Amino acid sequence: VSHFFIFSTxxxxxxxxxxxxxxxPTDFDFLKVIGKGSFGxxxxxxxxxxxxxxxxxxxxxxxxxxxKEQKHIMAERNVLVKNVKxxxxxxxxxxxxxxxxxxxxxxxxxGGELFFHLQKERTFPEPRARFYIAEMASALxxxxxxxxxxxxxxxxxxxxxxxxxxxxxxFGLCKEGxxxxxxxxxxxxxxEYLAPEVLKKHPYDNTVDWWCLGSVLYEMLFGLPPFYSxxxxxxxxxxxxxxLAMRPGASSTAWSLLQGLLEKDGTQRLGSxxxxxxxKVHNFFSSINWDDLVQKKIPPPFIPNVTxxxxxxxxxxxxxEENVPSSICWTQSHSVVNAxxxxxxxxxxxxxxxxxxxxxxx
Numbered sequence: 001v002s003h004f005f006i007f008s009t010x011x012x013x014x015x016x017x018x019x020x021x022x023x024x025p026t027d028f029d030f031l032k033v034i035g036k037g038s039f040g041x042x043x044x045x046x047x048x049x050x051x052x053x054x055x056x057x058x059x060x061x062x063x064x065x066x067x068k069e070q071k072h073i074m075a076e077r078n079v080l081v082k083n084v085k086x087x088x089x090x091x092x093x094x095x096x097x098x099x100x101x102x103x104x105x106x107x108x109x110x111g112g113e114l115f116f117h118l119q120k121e122r123t124f125p126e127p128r129a130r131f132y133i134a135e136m137a138s139a140l141x142x143x144x145x146x147x148x149x150x151x152x153x154x155x156x157x158x159x160x161x162x163x164x165x166x167x168x169x170x171f172g173l174c175k176e177g178x179x180x181x182x183x184x185x186x187x188x189x190x191x192e193y194l195a196p197e198v199l200k201k202h203p204y205d206n207t208v209d210w211w212c213l214g215s216v217l218y219e220m221l222f223g224l225p226p227f228y229s230x231x232x233x234x235x236x237x238x239x240x241x242x243x244l245a246m247r248p249g250a251s252s253t254a255w256s257l258l259q260g261l262l263e264k265d266g267t268q269r270l271g272s273x274x275x276x277x278x279x280k281v282h283n284f285f286s287s288i289n290w291d292d293l294v295q296k297k298i299p300p301p302f303i304p305n306v307t308x309x310x311x312x313x314x315x316x317x318x319x320x321e322e323n324v325p326s327s328i329c330w331t332q333s334h335s336v337v338n339a340x341x342x343x344x345x346x347x348x349x350x351x352x353x354x355x356x357x358x359x360x361x362x
Contacts, residue, residue, distance in 0.1 A: 023096040025103065028056065032312055033322045040101075043324065044108060044312060053095065053310045057104040061097075087296055088139035089160075090169040109167045111160030111304035112314025118155055119129060122223045124218075128301040129220040133213060134288045135166035140209045141276025149205065154193050155210035155219065162309070164300030191232055192225040196240050196264045210271035210279065214261025222249050226262055240264070257284040 028045040035042035040059035047054065093105040114132065116122065126133070136158065143150050148170070159167045195211035197204045218226040227238035244262050246255065260270030260282065271278050280290055293300050304314060 023094055023103075023105070025098065025101075028054070030056070030324045031047060031310075033324060034312060038309070039163075044310065045105075046310070054088075054109045055106045055108040058104060059102040059104075061100055061102060075234045082100050086139055086142045087294060088135045088166045088168060089142070090167050106169075106305070107167070109159040109161050109169070110309070110311055110314060111162050111164060112304055113156055114158040114166070115155030115161060116308070116314060117160065117302070117304075118220060118223075126221065126251060129217060129254075130284065131298065131301050132166055132220065133217050134285055134290075134293055136168065136213060136216070137276060137279050138290065138294055139166070139168050140213065141279070144206045144209070144275050150209050150212075152193075153209060153216060155216065155239045158312075160300075160302075160304050162304060162306045163296075165296060165305045191235060192228055194236075195266065197266050198237055199239060204266060206274045206275055207266045210261050210269055211266075213279075214258055217254075218258055218262070221254065222247055228256075251284075253282070253284040253286075 027049070028047055028222045030043045030045045032044040033041050034044050034055065040057065042055055042057045045054050046052070090109060091107045095102065095104045095109075097103065134155065140150055140153070153168070157169055159169055161167050193210045193212045193215045195204065200209055215225050226244060227235055227242055229235040229238060244259060250258070257270070263269040266272060270282065279285075289298070306314065
């Protein structure tokens, strides 16, 4: 019996019916670092028995426990599991754990961060921005229908797939169980995109996502977030008090949408009454057939330059040139299984997940 099974948990964890209930790190070759977060890294990995590529997010239990962040991670896992099927949200294939680490096996999306392409081009033409914003809005509307607020929409969390469609990733900041009428006061997110009510630590709801969508649209059209300042305090002050200044270069319908989304009073913001339905019918999207959009029938305005399913040219070399640590594939030895590891296991009870048996995962 391998160490993985003896020491991975102090309790049995129900994996659910699964095509692959005994997943372990050694099932994969970890090839490249493709991203980093505060709790771990994301790797490009190849599954040994079928050569399929995945993005595997590996998180350190110890770091998460030290930072009292296990709720965030469990929220991420639960959101990913709830993500039944939406074309613009990253798919989770399964997740598993060892004594010291958590592993998410995710779709490998290699068209690059939207941020990466925006930095290269500075701004996007309006039709291109409209396409991306429509796909994002569709994904957010879907999450809201599951009572999930995304809360951290920003270009770094928005990837393009190899065909040029949007994929939202990184559900660590999502709040589960939020419906239109619920509010929450947790302070989190990225300063440039924070809605005024989040900054003020006031209760907030779904409408924070529509503020973020407005911020991303503004940045795509003009090259900087709407209230940006290098001085964070000044930027906070701008978000809270500075009126949205009109700039040349955008159509009147784009301005109308920006004004609706970047309304400082959340109760007056576009989306505050009918959520996604209010966004859908705005004139800015008059050319969008939403059913075609979700079925990926609208040709993307830009196709990323990728040569294969494992092409990593759209990832930051700062990550991809880093060595893959050998520790990624081994678990702690018997002698290290101590009280803190047991505590970690309890904290992540129920983390392991595998979907109902499906040949496509085999």
